[in-house]
Amino acid sequence: MNQFTITGNTSSPFITWFMEGLKDKFSAEGYEYCQEPVDNIRVVFNILDKEKPRPFRRKAQATFVISVIERHLDKQEIQSNNNFEAAYPYLIRSLSNHLIYILHNQSQTYIYFVTPEQGFYKLEYEPEETESFFQKVYERLEPVASSQLVINNNFNENLHESLWNGNRLTEKMYLSGKKLDDMNLLPAPFPLENYLTSRDMRQLKKLYGIGGLSYGNLSSREDEKNFWMSASGVNKANMRNIGQDILYITGFNEGSNAMEISVPPNITPKRASVDAIEHWMIYKEHPDVGAIVHIHAWMDGIKATEVNYPCGTIQLAEAVSDLVRNADYPSRAVIGLKNHGLTITGHDLDDIFERIEGKVVQQVPMV
Structure with missing residues (x-):
């Protein structure tokens, strides 16, 4: 049975009510509530102080932390305020997998959900619809x-x-990375160093496997079993160094739940993109796929995953792989990742860019 807990102080009547409602709902759905967090706890709701947002210190990589923060704004401030820019730093500062950002005005309460992939969508709370809420x-x-x-990565020299x-x-x-930059499809990485201490940076790398929120990635098949892929957190517009900017992926080790990566000797390798498991699944099943590009952008008329699973999860990889499998032409598919972006397959990188140029829009719909 999955276990969950709640940490932090319920500083307002609404937060007290909201957290009790979450506790009752998760318990009713089969989760076990723990008064204190156990080592391998599955879900932690971490209530933040907006003046001093403190992270919950996980003891296990699998622990999923959902931070909760509450703010009061008048109606004019809600309409003029950039809610995403205000909310996202709290997600980063609290080292969370997800953020619930609660905004009140005089007449309405909005519940925003924020993800590291810049997903940002909301529910409106209606007092007469508590159960459905x-x-x-x-x-x-x-x-x-x-x-x-x-x-996780297993590096082999x-x-x-x-x-x-x-x-x-x-x-x-x-050259393709430079083209993504020319197409303005490489959003500036979030300035982690402006918000995190060196200790928190180390924790972030350990937990998420990332060294910077640099969006998008691309890969190219070398042969039947191996492929090249951009590394995590690197400048995609200037990928030159093998083992650091570009990695040679040789497989997935189910026993250690890690990607296998071959690197040159005597270097300090960068971590693989968290989407490596997704690319590996697609290449393994579809021999005609020669390249894959992932971008935080959108195209009209595409099929998308039903759930906005986090990057780097088996569930996201399987959901995308299912849509590729059921596409009219799996080797030339364009798949939407809900509230996130696109994964595009092609015979090679040139094939992909020829098909998407002039058709992508930067704004990903949030639903």
Whole structure:
């Protein structure tokens, strides 16, 4: 049975009511409430002080932390305030997997949900619809909270010497990364260092497997079993170094729940993109797929995943793989990731860019 707990101080009548409602709903759905967090607890609701938002210190990578913060604004402030820009730093400062950002004005309460992938969507609280309200909150949170991360890496210093400086495919990836930048499809990474201490940065890398929120990635198949992929947190517009900017992915180790990566000797490798498990699944099933691009953008008329699973989870990888499998042409599919972006397959990187140029829009719909 999955277990959950609530930490932090309920500083207002609404937060007290809201957290009791979440506690009752998760308990009714089969979760076990713990007065104090156990080592392998599955879900933690962490109530934040907006003046001093403190992270919950996980003891297990699988613990999913949902931070909760409350603010009061008048109606004019809510309409003029950039709620996403105000909310997102709280997600980062609290080292959370998800943020519930509660805004009140004189007549209405809005519940915003914020994700590290910049998902940002809301529910309006109607006092006469309490039961359906908590059902909607649960349906938003539980699928993502119960998903399984695959962000560990096994680095092996066994990359063949002929590939230490890359090849024609890595050169094409370098050029494609610059093209993404030219198309304005590489949003500026969030300035983590402005919000986190060095201790919190180390915790972030350990828990999420990232060194910076640099959005988008691309990969190219080398042969039947192996592919090249952009590393996590690197400048996608200037990928040159093998083992650091571009990695050679050789498989997925189910026993250690980790991606297998070959690197040159005597370097400090960067971590693989958290989407490596998704790319691996697609390449494994579809021999005709020669390249994959993931961007935080959108296209009209596409099929999308039903749940906005977090990046780097088995569930997201499986959901995208299912849609690729059922596409008319799996080797040339455009798949939407709900509240997130696109995954695009192609015979090669040129094929992908020829098909998307002039058709993508930067604003991802939030539903």
